[in-house]
Amino acid sequence: MNATAVQDRLLEIRPLTPKLGAAITNVRLADGMSDELFRAIYQAFLRYQVLLFPPQDVPPGEQVAFARRFGEVQIHVMAQYHADGYPELYRLSNLDANGKPTGKHPDKGTLAWHTDGSWQRVTGQATIIYGEVMPETGGETHFCDMYGAYERLDANWKARIANMRAVHNLDFSRTRRHGEDLMTEEQKRAKPPVDHPIVRTHPETGRKCIYLGDHAEYIVGMPYEEGRALIEELNALAVHPDLTYEHHWQARELLLWDNRCVQHRATAYDPATQGRVIRRCTVLGEVPV
Numbered sequence: 046m047n048a049t050a051v052q053d054r055l056l057e058i059r060p061l062t063p064k065l066g067a068a069i070t071n072v073r074l075a076d077g078m079s080d081e082l083f084r085a086i087y088q089a090f091l092r093y094q095v096l097l098f099p100p101q102d103v104p105p106g107e108q109v110a111f112a113r114r115f116g117e118v119q120i121h122v123m124a125q126y127h128a129d130g131y132p133e134l135y136r137l138s139n140l141d142a143n144g145k146p147t148g149k150h151p152d153k154g155t156l157a158w159h160t161d162g163s164w165q166r167v168t169g170q171a172t173i174i175y176g177e178v179m180p181e182t183g184g185e186t187h188f189c190d191m192y193g194a195y196e197r198l199d200a201n202w203k204a205r206i207a208n209m210r211a212v213h214n215l216d217f218s219r220t221r222r223h224g225e226d227l228m229t230e231e232q233k234r235a236k237p238p239v240d241h242p243i244v245r246t247h248p249e250t251g252r253k254c255i256y257l258g259d260h261a262e263y264i265v266g267m268p269y270e271e272g273r274a275l276i277e278e279l280n281a282l283a284v285h286p287d288l289t290y291e292h293h294w295q296a297r298e299l300l301l302w303d304n305r306c307v308q309h310r311a312t313a314y315d316p317a318t319q320g321r322v323i324r325r326c327t328v329l330g331e332v333p334v
């Protein structure tokens with residue numbers, strides 16, 4: 046039986062848009078799963094790029110166990126976000142110890158289109174987010190298909206960027222652009238800037254996609270400002286409304302996506318009056334080529 050037939054037999058799949066995203070409506074993640082069921086989910090992950098699991102209880106340990114089936118789970122360098130005794134989990138919350146909104150957005154860098162872990166040599170594969178508390182308005186997560194974005198570049202653009210590499214730098218995106226808490230010298234030493242191809246080939250589907258986003262700072266071998274301008278231009282060109290899925294969250298949903306071929310961003314919400322708490326983990330993938 047081929048992969049699509051196995052998916053059809055084991056999974057109830059509801060596409061979220063014509064281009065990307067699907068809801069898996071018949072799987073309870075906390076029940077554990079057979080290898081066959083996981084393989085079907087993994088094939089759906091490669092095919093749809095973004096998977097949504099409807100509201101259900103997914104305790105922290107179950108989320109980590111699910112993530113480990115995809116591969117090695119990243120231990121994030123920003124240790125202040127670690128959650129529930131699991132260094133693999135990273136919680137973003139604007140609530141204080143009494144559950145009251147603090148007014149402080151926990152990570153404004155997430156508001157810009159990006160791909161998780163592009164600031165490391167081995168970059169992010171899947172990101173898995175569980176929504177613990179969600180605001181009534183705002184706080185959405187948007188996804189854009191980077192295969193389609195590459196395919197829509199004209200021949201001149203494709204030729205121009207074919208062998209270009211961009212330097213990705215967490216200290217640049219997080220600290221200098223978005224004014225978050227400064228990284229310590231030790232954190233900066235642990236995660237120095239790294240360069241990646243702007244056009245990468247997905248290691249499993251073999252398809253080309255744009256690999257850039259907000260962590261990209263400059264272009265190797267190009268004057269800094271010229272490279273900045275090119276990155277800004279290409280980041281804007283990469284996002285197409287009809288290649289985008291905009292997810293309005295309900296609490297207790299779980300979203301999973303492939304960082305190798307989608308970019309994502311969160312939308313703003315009012316952190317003074319509404320709560321938003323997510324717990325997330327990112328699975329490590331490979332060195333992009």
Ligand SMILES: [Fe+2]
Pocket residue numbers: 155159160161309
């Ligand atoms: Fe992200």
